[in-house]
Amino acid sequence: MSSKLRIHSPAIHYFDMVRRCHSIREAARRLNVASSAVNRQILKLEDEIGAPLFDRLPGGLRLTAAGEIFARHVTVVLQDVERVRSELDALQGLRTGHVEIATVEAVTADLLPRVLKDMRERYPQVTVGVTLLGSKSIPEAVLAGDVDLGLAFALPRSAELEQLSVGHFSLGAIVVPEHPLASRPAASFAQCAEHGLILAKSELSIHHLLAPLRERLRQPVQAILESSSLELSRQLARRGLGVAFQTRIGIEADLAADTLKHIPLNDGGGVHSDLGLYVRRGRHLPPAVEALARQLDAEIRLRERQEREQLA
Template identity: 70%
Template sequence: MIRKLRIHSSAIQYFDMVRRCRSIREAARRLNVASSAVNRQILKLEDELGAPLFERLPAGLQLTSAGEIFARHVIVVLQDAERVSSELDALAGLRTGHVEIATVEGLTADLLPSVLEALYIRYPRVTVGVVTLGSQAVPEAVLSGAADIGLAFALQRHADLQQMSVGHFRLGALVAPTHPLATRTEVSFATCAEYPLILAKPTLSIHQQLLPLLSRTILQRKPALETSSLELSRQLAKRGVGVAFQTRIGIEADLASGRLVHIPLNDNGPLFSDLGVYVRSSRHLPVAVDAFVRALCEALTQRADPALS
């Protein structure tokens, strides 16, 4: 059983659950306590801090400026309590814990399953939660405490995020083996644009990376499809609908079987998409989280393409 330390005021636990649920009633349900008890603790905190912590809006409760400041403190306190709990369990030889991962969709096909399989064998009592997000949404999941580890492409530097490892992966055109471009070893975006394109929506990092190429390319036709799903892009490229753009992460099985061809893009040099492993800066990682971070970093190092200049 995973140990849950209750060494801090219940007010902190209640505040954090209300922050996550944006509702006192839903927070009380999840905590299995009365709504009045949760509301009483929130009012007590607001009295002690001398400021309201939540603003009541039609869509639910929203943190005030004071609430945002207090939330950052609460996240640090609760995550550090989790670390203490995991270290105490490690001393007892239990190797328990829980790890929440926020990841981009492409990693759920091969890289993440491989890492989780190996770690499950080594740490069978550690539980894992995984949510798939666009790269730009991953930082907020880590910073808010919703995720312990973030896996994302092409993130800008952030003072509150620590990059534990990074792998460089060639961005390339994805086509069916019968496509006219399939025999090429490299291809320019302009050449790809002579055929129907399958483009990423702005929620995906690939969209931002291709914007400079799109801005200087005259498209002969509208894109065949724009989507936020890499899986849909892959399936349509496999069916010959158009040219999609991805790294080879997540399409390993299709490449090995010959169902898809990945042609690296070259526009005045290769285009790399950096895949990073992220945690919140200055956080002392619980034993289980640290083990998962190390395994993910090793997997990135093993699979990454060499970064050419």
């Protein structure tokens, strides 16, 4: 029953789709309605609000200042509809729901698959959508309502985001076992630079964590490679091409198989990257979203505890 829940004007849904598509025609196609119907609802909203919601530009529609304000309201309204739908489903014992999460690449190697497997076993009728983004892009996806949860490293504090969980993980060099640094319990960034650097581009939080260390080098060092892909960096490190950097999260299989070593950086007492789980502040979470958040929190805390024990 609740899957057909429609408790708000179609104009709300039409506006939200136009906002996402930047086009009335494309929004109409996705909604399976006539373009004239979508346009009529947008014009009606603009008349009621007393201001245009979109600028009509050659490249498509763009939200006006009034549109941005209205979009924040629509995001809250539609997310609350999802919460109501999930709670009604839970009352019927259906345990259904859908969760959208934006996450960074590193967690897709082991952490997230383990959590999703557990979710599937506990809540087989809950579906999940996963979008891969750089850490810098994840807050925007959460605040825009494109996703329910954001899982990212080293996000700055924001009044608009609520941190549901956080784990502190050591950033380190990853090298092959026969590398000169492999036997060290820790290493400085300068020592790593002597062996060729494989660095992250600015889309990734690792870039910003390492930037101060790179600036402190006595002589500028040109990286062998700069990439927005941690997987590519890991593969190059496995082939002995240089020293890459990340936390233990994402290289679990290599560490278990002893194909890579993780050497914590010791600059300034250590460099840490916080893996956090985020939602839009003040949002009431639907049961399915809350269930996935609980599972992620438990896994993050487990990984943090395991790392502390390994480094003790």
